Amino acid sequence: MTTALETKERLQPGTASSAILWEYAPSIEAVDHVKIAPRYNLFIGGKFVEPHSKKWFATINPATEETLSEVAEADAQDVDRAVREARRAYEKVWRKVAPSERAKYIYRIARLIQEKSRALAVVETMNGGKSIKESRDIDIPLAAAHFFYYAGWADKLEYAFPNRNVSPLGVAGQIIPWNFPMLMAAWKIAPALAAGNTVILKPAETTPLTALMLAEIIQEAELPPGVVNIITGAGATGAALVAHPDVDKIAFTGSTEVGKRIQRSVAGTKKKLTLELGGKAPNIVFEDAPLDQAVEGIINGIYFNQGHVCCAGSRLFVQESVIEPVIRKLRERVSTLRVGNPLDKNTDIGAINSRAQLEKIQELVDSGLEEGAEMFQPVCNLPTRGFWFAPTFFTGVSQSSRIAQEEIFGPVLSVLTFRTAEEALEKANNTPYGLSAGVWTEKGSRILKMAQKLRAGVVWANTYNKFDPTSPFGGYKESGFGREGGMHGLGAYVTLS
Amino acid sequence: MTEAAIAQTGRSFPPGAFRRSLNDALELVHGVDAVAVEERAASLAKRSLKKGSKVWGLNLAISMIDLTTLEGKDTRGKVTALCQKAMRPDPSDRDVPHVGAVCVYPSMVPYVKKALAGSGVKVASVATGFPSGQTFTEIKVKETRDTVAAGADEIDMVIDRGAFLSGNLQKVFDEIAEVKEACGPAHLKVILETGELANYDQVRKASLMAMYAGADFIKTSTGKVAVNATLPVTLVMLEAIRDFHHATGKMIGMKPAGGISNAKLALAYLVVLYETLGAEWMTPDMFRIGASSLLNDILMQLRKEKTGAYQSGDYFTMD
Numbered sequence: 088m089t090t091a092l093e094t095k096e097r098l099q100p101g102t103a104s105s106a107i108l109w110e111y112a113p114s115i116e117a118v119d120h121v122k123i124a125p126r127y128n129l130f131i132g133g134k135f136v137e138p139h140s141k142k143w144f145a146t147i148n149p150a151t152e153e154t155l156s157e158v159a160e161a162d163a164q165d166v167d168r169a170v171r172e173a174r175r176a177y178e179k180v181w182r183k184v185a186p187s188e189r190a191k192y193i194y195r196i197a198r199l200i201q202e203k204s205r206a207l208a209v210v211e212t213m214n215g216g217k218s219i220k221e222s223r224d225i226d227i228p229l230a231a232a233h234f235f236y237y238a239g240w241a242d243k244l245e246y247a248f249p250n251r252n253v254s255p256l257g258v259a260g261q262i263i264p265w266n267f268p269m270l271m272a273a274w275k276i277a278p279a280l281a282a283g284n285t286v287i288l289k290p291a292e293t294t295p296l297t298a299l300m301l302a303e304i305i306q307e308a309e310l311p312p313g314v315v316n317i318i319t320g321a322g323a324t325g326a327a328l329v330a331h332p333d334v335d336k337i338a339f340t341g342s343t344e345v346g347k348r349i350q351r352s353v354a355g356t357k358k359k360l361t362l363e364l365g366g367k368a369p370n371i372v373f374e375d376a377p378l379d380q381a382v383e384g385i386i387n388g389i390y391f392n393q394g395h396v397c398c399a400g401s402r403l404f405v406q407e408s409v410i411e412p413v414i415r416k417l418r419e420r421v422s423t424l425r426v427g428n429p430l431d432k433n434t435d436i437g438a439i440n441s442r443a444q445l446e447k448i449q450e451l452v453d454s455g456l457e458e459g460a461e462m463f464q465p466v467c468n469l470p471t472r473g474f475w476f477a478p479t480f481f482t483g484v485s486q487s488s489r490i491a492q493e494e495i496f497g498p499v500l501s502v503l504t505f506r507t508a509e510e511a512l513e514k515a516n517n518t519p520y521g522l523s524a525g526v527w528t529e530k531g532s533r534i535l536k537m538a539q540k541l542r543a544g545v546v547w548a549n550t551y552n553k554f555d556p557t558s559p560f561g562g563y564k565e566s567g568f569g570r571e572g573g574m575h576g577l578g579a580y581v582t583l584s
Numbered sequence: 585m586t587e588a589a590i591a592q593t594g595r596s597f598p599p600g601a602f603r604r605s606l607n608d609a610l611e612l613v614h615g616v617d618a619v620a621v622e623e624r625a626a627s628l629a630k631r632s633l634k635k636g637s638k639v640w641g642l643n644l645a646i647s648m649i650d651l652t653t654l655e656g657k658d659t660r661g662k663v664t665a666l667c668q669k670a671m672r673p674d675p676s677d678r679d680v681p682h683v684g685a686v687c688v689y690p691s692m693v694p695y696v697k698k699a700l701a702g703s704g705v706k707v708a709s710v711a712t713g714f715p716s717g718q719t720f721t722e723i724k725v726k727e728t729r730d731t732v733a734a735g736a737d738e739i740d741m742v743i744d745r746g747a748f749l750s751g752n753l754q755k756v757f758d759e760i761a762e763v764k765e766a767c768g769p770a771h772l773k774v775i776l777e778t779g780e781l782a783n784y785d786q787v788r789k790a791s792l793m794a795m796y797a798g799a800d801f802i803k804t805s806t807g808k809v810a811v812n813a814t815l816p817v818t819l820v821m822l823e824a825i826r827d828f829h830h831a832t833g834k835m836i837g838m839k840p841a842g843g844i845s846n847a848k849l850a851l852a853y854l855v856v857l858y859e860t861l862g863a864e865w866m867t868p869d870m871f872r873i874g875a876s877s878l879l880n881d882i883l884m885q886l887r888k889e890k891t892g893a894y895q896s897g898d899y900f901t902m903d
Contacts, residue, residue: 109640109858109866114632220630379823380620415830423859432632529615549617 114432116219121206127158129165130302132172133312139164146295149216150429150438150473158295161318166327169287169316173258174333176313177285186242193280195308197234207297211269212429214296216438217392219430229554230273236556237277240577247574251583255283257335260328264341265291265440266395272298274571275338282580285314289328292321293441343565361569361579363561365494366522369515370400374408376527382416388525388551390478393436394498398523400551402491403502404511410504421478422465439474448476448497455481455490486514516542521563525551606757609796612827616784616820625815628859629852639889642882643681645850646673650708650874652687660695663688667699669903674883684868685738690731697735708738712763715806717742721759728766740773745780757797764798773801773839779811784820791824801837812842815856822860841874847885850878
């Protein structure tokens with residue numbers, strides 16, 4: 088654990104000196120209470136079953152590259168089996184369960200997540216590389232909050248959609264990414280169940296473990312078999328799920344590239360689709376902003392979860408008159424970030440999720456250097472094993488640079504400047520994406536004007552990366568369509584007549 | 585003295601030399617976002633300090649304490665006993681450092697001066713019509729001069745909150761400058777009484793004004809009002825110190841006071857300090873904690889780190 092604050096010198100208190108190093112001793116979250124099975128099978132029809140493929144693949148800890156467990160690889164026949172179970176559960180059981188009873192099951196899942204929150208946080212951190220601070224304080228509590236929130240809607244759907252007849256869609260295939268494994272599972276499963284659907288969830292191949300723990304929770308909650316099925320695998324498994332003829336709805340969160348493929352695959356079918364894809368969000372700082380807090384927002388916007396966030400504020404626009412103090416403060420603040428063991432409670436930035444992602448980040452950073460942008464990285468000793476990338480920002484970035492155009496999905500920020508609000512808007516909207524945006528100003532009317540004109544599904548004012556189950560989330564343009572969270576999130580899982 | 589020369593000598597400049605205008609201070613004033621400041625302070629308070637880093641922080645915290653008694657019933661006997669505690673907080677443990685200063689009312693200063701002689705513990709005294717500051721400027725100046733003459737190394741003054749809140753910023757500024765001059769060689773800590781300033785914007789403004797008017801330290805509270813030091817208020821003041829340092833090259837100290845009564849909270853303040861201003865401020869010259877009951881709680885924690893068990897409160901002296 089090192090930070091750029093540290094110097095070689097270490098002194099005793101009371102000695103007169105100008106520079107003192109305060110080394111925080113390791114404060115490692117205990118892992119001995121967590122049981123990870125050596126092998127996980129597919130969760131289909133309420134039971135863990137061996138895959139037809141007879142194949143399992145290793146899942147690792149990206150901070151150490153050690154194998155944690157191996158999980159089943161579902162092939163097309165496994166997918167078919169899961170869909171048949173989900174269909175059977177939907178027709179025979181779940182659609183007939185009284186809404187208030189559905190609510191009870193979902194509440195039970197929410198409570199069990201809370202009860203097991205410590206273990207879930209530890210496994211989320213070990214399997215995904217994110218800091219324990221974030222999995223403990225954000226991912227897992229928010230996942231439980233989503234189940235609680237949607238449980239409340241289960242018997243009140245006619246109030247969500249007044250004067251309409253509400254009915255479920257049927258069987259939903261849900262494919263989620265590796266950046267917030269447990270939270271994305273909650274975003275997908277909770278509204279689907281509340282509205283009366285059954286689901287097949289496929290977690291990302293690098294982060295399947297908390298989804299499988301959720302399968303155990305679902306067993307413990309005695310949810311009727313087949314209502315939730317969780318199958319593991321890589322792209323081919325997802326493709327088989329999307330292509331299955333008996334799925335009524337596909338919900339996907341992930342890259343824009345895969346999203347486009349999915350949209351092509353479901354074209355011409357009756358399947359409903361929601362996509363939550365990539366982003367290249369503008370975070371806009373005006374000269375009258377509360378600068379120290381804006382810098383905190385910039386940090387949280389881009390370095391939260393190692394920048395593996397679809398709504399990350401990866402393009403910073405600073406009004407020219409305050410570029411000097413903002414860059415100075417940003418440089419100082421980035422230098423205090425603690426990069427290292429994700430299980431250490433004092434770690435701010437954990438490990439990059441996979442080697443492939445690390446290579447992608449490195450490739451884009453190299454392109455930024457080639458294009459002549461100026462890079463800042465604090466001094467920090469990264470561990471030798473595992474996948475790591477120091478928090479980075481580029482100044483002197485032009486609108487046409489690759490690092491200003493392409494989603495990096497890592498702890499890398501591009502800084503650009505603007506003179507007027509109009510120019511900021513024009514540059515901010517000049518992207519194929521439109522998931523989120525941030526605005527920093529003390530002037531309320533300017534916030535309203537910017538929020539109106541920014542082509543983004545979420546606009547944060549004087550804050551960033553704030554999530555709440557009651558608030559809808561989703562994109563414009565190539566960031567996808569459909570909303571998750573809030574009443575809008577229910578809309579994606581019902582038909583209205 | 586030129587500005588560059590002042591910057592070079594850091595904080596040791598002759599009184600009155602560092603006189604700037606109120607406008608200099610107001611140039612650095614901008615809004616503070618309350619939600620974000622409180623969030624940042626809360627996240628820093630979650631740092632987990634263990635083993636060596638905890639002991640180190642606790643010892644440092646002791647060396648930064650302004651051990652304080654500010655009561656009408658204070659007597660020579662009472663403050664002399666407090667001085668003993670200040671010099672040797674834990675008579676059974678020689679590793680425990682002495683505190684930063686003993687802070688008393690002006691009339692107690694001669695006794696404290698005598699009791700602390702040669703110990704390295706500083707003599708601090710409140711002045712300027714503490715705690716309300718509702719008296720005449722001449723009296724505040726005279727009180728300051730007399731208190732320094734009686735032996736105080738450090739003066740803790742209060743600002744005129746009435747003038748500040750009614751918009752008479754020049755009066756507040758000038759009064760600080762006058763008291764600074766009256767301090768002579770003594771260090772001046774300026775108490776903003778943040779619990780009466782209503783919001784963080786005002787805290788930032790008052791901090792900048794105090795520094796530009798000549799404060800060596802800025803301090804949150806008297807300890808005599810309902811809301812005293814908080815982590816977010818301290819963070820706002822530290823950020824003002826950082827901006828002032830960047831603008832002038834001069835390092836100003838910080839003193840949160842009131843309500844910091846346990847070791848865990850004291851460590852949280854040190855974390856906020858360390859991660860905002862960095863290693864250079866981690867000394868009793870640049871940071872103090874105004875407290876009375878904090879010391880025993882830290883001693884209890886240190887004893888626990890040494891022996892592995894908590895001792896009864898009866899083993900720690902009440903002074």
